[in-house]
Amino acid sequence: MLGSADFGSAVVIADLEAGIGTLTRLGDEDVDVVLVVVEPTPNSLEVGARAAALARDKRAGRLIVVASRVRDDSDLASVRDVFGDAEIVVVPDDPAITGAEREGLAPLDVAPQAPAVRTLAELAQRLVPDGG
């Protein structure tokens, strides 16, 4: 799928279908980074673990786990239990995100300083450091 396309110098962010279906169909080395987004719930962590295993099998580049809607240390511990040695970014549970959604607006426009938004903006920076 993505592997057949030439996007030139663009950074491509692909918001894939829920689950691991699209990932199973991805060719080897089609992507440079896989962001595995998980909530601290058993089902979400299970899907995330399968996605991470697939991404490693397919040599899909850098793997980063985005732990989303984390409320406390026990939430974070449940993510670390599954993804022990992976690179993990912790996005707090943040009412600004659901608020933006209710208004049909971009979180970055409504609440640029909200903790979850700032964490994700920092992740962007980490993916493509300045000057890189």
Next chain:
Amino acid sequence: MRVAVVGKGGSGKTTTSAVIARTLARRGLRVVALDCDTNPNLGISLGLGDEETERLAAMRDELDAGDAEHAPSWDELIDRFGSDGPDGVRLAVVSRIQNPEPG
């Protein structure tokens, strides 16, 4: 650079994709955001609004209903069937033809 955002339904994929896309675009990078979901709503989180998001989704459904021989190339999909959002993010809603089922 190509970034795939994956996870269970409702885990936060679209929120993550949208904030990253706009943050990078703001820095002047050319960013293409691809909405591969069957129920596309990345446009909303990027700030293109409800109407434009629905227009892109409807266009994707039309493309999918058409015959595969006239399926657009990636370039066409992005240039003709995409839309510019805030900070210059280029959004395209990816059809099942670009994102085929196995077999």
